[in-house]
Amino acid sequence: MQQLPGRHFLQIPGPTNTPLPILAAIAKPTIDHRGPEFAELGLEVLAGIRSVFKTANPVVIYPTSGTGAWEAALVNTLSPGDRLLMFETGWFSTLWSKMTKSLGFEADIIKGDWRSGVDADLLEARLREDKAHSYKAVAVVHNETSTGVTSNIAAVRRAIDRAGHPALLLVDTISSLGSIDYRHDEWGVDVTVGGSQKGLMLPPGLSFNAISDKALAASRTSRFPRAFLGWEEMLSANVKGFFPYTPSTNLLQGLKVALEMLHAEGLDQVFARHARAAQATRAAVRHWGFEIQCSNEAEYSSTLTAVRLPVGHSADALRHEILERANMSLGNGLGPLADRLFRIGHLGDFNNLTVTATLSGIEMGLKARGIPHSPGGVDAAMEALAGNLPPAALAAE
Ligand code: PLP
Numbered sequence: 001m002q003q004l005p006g007r008h009f010l011q012i013p014g015p016t017n018t019p020l021p022i023l024a025a026i027a028k029p030t031i032d033h034r035g036p037e038f039a040e041l042g043l044e045v046l047a048g049i050r051s052v053f054k055t056a057n058p059v060v061i062y063p064t065s066g067t068g069a070w071e072a073a074l075v076n077t078l079s080p081g082d083r084l085l086m087f088e089t090g091w092f093s094t095l096w097s098k099m100t101k102s103l104g105f106e107a108d109i110i111k112g113d114w115r116s117g118v119d120a121d122l123l124e125a126r127l128r129e130d131k132a133h134s135y136k137a138v139a140v141v142h143n144e145t146s147t148g149v150t151s152n153i154a155a156v157r158r159a160i161d162r163a164g165h166p167a168l169l170l171v172d173t174i175s176s177l178g179s180i181d182y183r184h185d186e187w188g189v190d191v192t193v194g195g196s197q198k199g200l201m202l203p204p205g206l207s208f209n210a211i212s213d214k215a216l217a218a219s220r221t222s223r224f225p226r227a228f229l230g231w232e233e234m235l236s237a238n239v240k241g242f243f244p245y246t247p248s249t250n251l252l253q254g255l256k257v258a259l260e261m262l263h264a265e266g267l268d269q270v271f272a273r274h275a276r277a278a279q280a281t282r283a284a285v286r287h288w289g290f291e292i293q294c295s296n297e298a299e300y301s302s303t304l305t306a307v308r309l310p311v312g313h314s315a316d317a318l319r320h321e322i323l324e325r326a327n328m329s330l331g332n333g334l335g336p337l338a339d340r341l342f343r344i345g346h347l348g349d350f351n352n353l354t355v356t357a358t359l360s361g362i363e364m365g366l367k368a369r370g371i372p373h374s375p376g377g378v379d380a381a382m383e384a385l386a387g388n389l390p391p392a393a394l395a396a397e
Contacts, residue, residue, distance in 0.1 A: 009328035011358045013145050013304035014175055014198035016348030018254075021261065022201055026254040033249050034242065042241030045252050048259040052177060052200070052267070053192055053210040055184040060209040060234050061255075063248040066174040066195030069207035070096050071103070072229040073139075073170045073191040077215050079223040080104055082136040085126060085167065087119075088112040091146035091334035096139060096172060103224075108135075114337065115295040117144070117151030120159040127163035137168040137190075143176035146334040148306040148343065149294045150180060157188045168215060174198060177208075178262055179274045179303045179347045190215040196251065199270075199303070200258050201348045206251050274302035277346035277355045280384040281305045284359045284377035288366065293341055303347035304331065308340060313371050315342040321368050326361035352385045 010017050018026075031037050049059045062068050078084070083106040086097045090112070100107040110122055118140050127135065138160060143150045153171055160169060168190040173182050177192075178199030184192045189212065196206035211219075211231065219231050233244040262270055278300060285292055285307050293306035309315050316339045319330045331343030344362070346355055359378045366373045 004327040006327055009326065009354075009358060009361060011345045011361075012329050012331040013148075013343050013345035013347060014195075015204050016198055016201055016345065017350070018201055018203055019261065019349040022254045022257045025257040026203070026250045028250070028253055030249050031253075033246055038249065039241035041252055041256060042238070042243070042247075045255045045259065046238055046241065048263075049208065049255070050210075052259070052262065053173075053184040053194070053208070054182065054186065055192075055210050055212075057185070057211055057213065057216075058235055058238065060211065060231055060238070061243075061247070061252070062207045062209075062229065063205065063246075063251075064207050065197075065204050066172075066193065066207045067095075067099070068229065069193040069195065069209050070099060070172065072207075072209050072226075072231070073193050074100060074103060074105065074137075075222075075224045075226040075229055076209070076231045077168055077170070077191060077218040077222055078105060078136055079221075081106065083108065083134050084137045084139055085110070085123070085130075085135045086139045087123065087141075087151075088114075089117055089141050089147065089149060089151065090114045090144040091337075092144055092172065092174070093141045094335070096141065100139070113295075114147050115149070115293055117149045117296070117299045118156055120152065120155040123156060124159035124163045127160060127165040127167070130165065133166055135165065135167045137170050139170040139172075141172040141174075142182065143173065143180060143301050143303060145175040145304060145331075145343075146306070146337065147293050148301040148304045149296070149299045150176065150301045151299065153182070153187050153189065161188075168218060175303055175347070176301075178267075178270065180301070181267075181271050184210045184212070188212070190218075196255065199347055200255065201261070202251060202254050202258055205248055206255065271302070273351075274347060276385060277350065277352075278302045278305060280352075280355055280381040281344055281346055281359065283384040284363075284381040287377040287380035288363070288373040290373070293337070304343050304345050306331075306333075306337075306341050306343045309342070309371065313369070315339050318342060318365050318369050318371065322361050322365035325368060326364060328358065328361040330362070355385065356381055
């Protein structure tokens, strides 16, 4: 591919742009993973990561992509043949349920429309029907990256409690962790799954399981065979800051800096920055005259916006045009949404200029492709970022 001038705009919904201080930390020489310097690093990141999940309990760090942590959540807590209740919110919840079945668990799927999040009332009804408590776990995705829909996990917890059901609650926060408010302890989540390459601003390669006491107890009686992903050995090595095998030393050096950056900005400010970027992006999309994939305003994602193009226009051709003209990558439509929509990532390391530059690249691409739209979406976004949205537009939020 031809070398394009300027920096590449990686505006997919993860992996995200890695800021220079994190890149510099990763580029430092690799240290002895059994030496005292590593123990200090290990203890620091294992303690620091808890605050991002908002938990006082242990968080396990794997040298895998997020998919590894999905598997870890299942194999550590369940036994062969166990039944789960899962909610279909889009591509990623579907992949998780496929994995669940591949591992030999039984997964009952509550069908969704890929435009909204987990319906807590429906979930409650299904759990009430399960009088024998045959479901051992409920598994949901907090932020569905294929659709730009954020589910209300506190409402899911309340639904499980109202049904008086003892199932474990497993939640995927891969594209929301460190970007959208999330409370592992307060919301009574048993295993939270996370990844490094989105809100944490690291390259791909680390994943996480935040673990409740109930999940830990379940892991002690679980009969599912596990080795590399087993919590027990990991947690006992972690007490002194070490890992049972060679950890991703350099990514952990990067994680230390990522945590420092998130804490220096303040998590609430980080969440507000993401919400503002999302609001500005939606203002541009509406101005252009396109439909947002998420159909429920209360569930708009702060980390990405999935934009539907009018029928007859290829979202992939638009993305290709933008890559060639503006040196910017946007997310593609996944599964049944392929070529129907494109996804704008506004998560991780970005500011108002990154958001407006991203939207400029899209508007130029729309013009170049001759896709009918109302020009001036970037102006609408700038108004939103400046807090100058007219009252009617704000009300629509
Ligand atoms: N879950 C969600 C919500 C995701 O967005 C992704 C990846 O984008 C995954 C799971 C899979 O994670 P990974 O690709 O890191 O294995």
